[in-house]
Amino acid sequence: xxxxxxxxxxxxxxxxxxxxxxxxxxxxxxxxxxxxxxxxxxxxxxxxxxxxxxxxxxxxxxxxxxxxxxxxxxxxxxxx
Amino acid sequence: xxxxxxxxxxxxxxxxxxxxxxxxxxxxxxxxxxxxxxxxxxxxxxxxxxxxxxxxxxxxxxxxxxxxxxxxxxxxxxxxxxxxxxxxxxxxxxxxxxxxxxxxxxxxxxxxxxxxxxxxxxxxxxxxxxxxxxxxxxxxxx
Numbered sequence: 197x198x199x200x201x202x203x204x205x206x207x208x209x210x211x212x213x214x215x216x217x218x219x220x221x222x223x224x225x226x227x228x229x230x231x232x233x234x235x236x237x238x239x240x241x242x243x244x245x246x247x248x249x250x251x252x253x254x255x256x257x258x259x260x261x262x263x264x265x266x267x268x269x270x271x272x273x274x275x276x
Numbered sequence: 277x278x279x280x281x282x283x284x285x286x287x288x289x290x291x292x293x294x295x296x297x298x299x300x301x302x303x304x305x306x307x308x309x310x311x312x313x314x315x316x317x318x319x320x321x322x323x324x325x326x327x328x329x330x331x332x333x334x335x336x337x338x339x340x341x342x343x344x345x346x347x348x349x350x351x352x353x354x355x356x357x358x359x360x361x362x363x364x365x366x367x368x369x370x371x372x373x374x375x376x377x378x379x380x381x382x383x384x385x386x387x388x389x390x391x392x393x394x395x396x397x398x399x400x401x402x403x404x405x406x407x408x409x410x411x412x413x414x415x416x417x418x
Contacts, residue, residue: 200320224367225283225338227325266365267324267334 213250214256216222222255224262234260238270279314279342284355285334285363298360299337305351311343328362342373364410399401 214220220250233241233248234257240260243253262268284302286295286332295318319336328334349365355364 223369229323258385262365262367264325266336267285267326268322270325 210247211250212247214252215249222252222259224259224266224268227263230256230260230263230269234269236273238273277312277342277344277373278368279340279373280348280366281345281369282339282355282364282366282410283340284337284339284361285324285328286337287329287360287362287369287379288331288333288335290360294360295335297330297357299339301348302339302351302354305354306339306341306343306347307352311341311347314342316340317347330334383387 210256214222226232233246235241240257243250246253248256260269279303282362286298288387290298299316304317315338319338319339321333324332324334324377352364352366353359
């Protein structure tokens, strides 16, 4: 039995938020902005979900990783 | 000359004047190596995203400065030596800064540093993960 290939739709914002609003700056010192792009477990939200463009996703990743290093963002959020 | 930015987490229970002495020591170090300090920002005591040295709070201090690359290793060595520095991160903001031009435009208009900051050429100079390796056991999901 073969199932018809079905794409699962996922909620996606179509435009990159950083392209749309150039005043948004990627900065590891702004954890509140970066928090929008990590899951509650602390993982970085993939591009296909967040809708970021490649360039900004790259910048975002480094920003988040820097934030993690300086304890502004969590590496993991342990389960209670 | 390059423009750097160093964020340092200092122990939260350190008295204000001790913090001041500590930041002064580092700014003196920067100046002694022909570096130019642009600003020091004290963000105050913030909650950490994870425990560092079994503490959940830390005092964040940011140094923004222009210097040559050799200063960084010395600065980070000093950070490591100090017992009060819990964690630090140095980031290169700008590769090529002309110090003379910077000094001329620096104190007069604050626009100069802002412009260079938007140029996202920043590269990690070093990421010190002193504690991070033994931080929360990675995903216990399974």
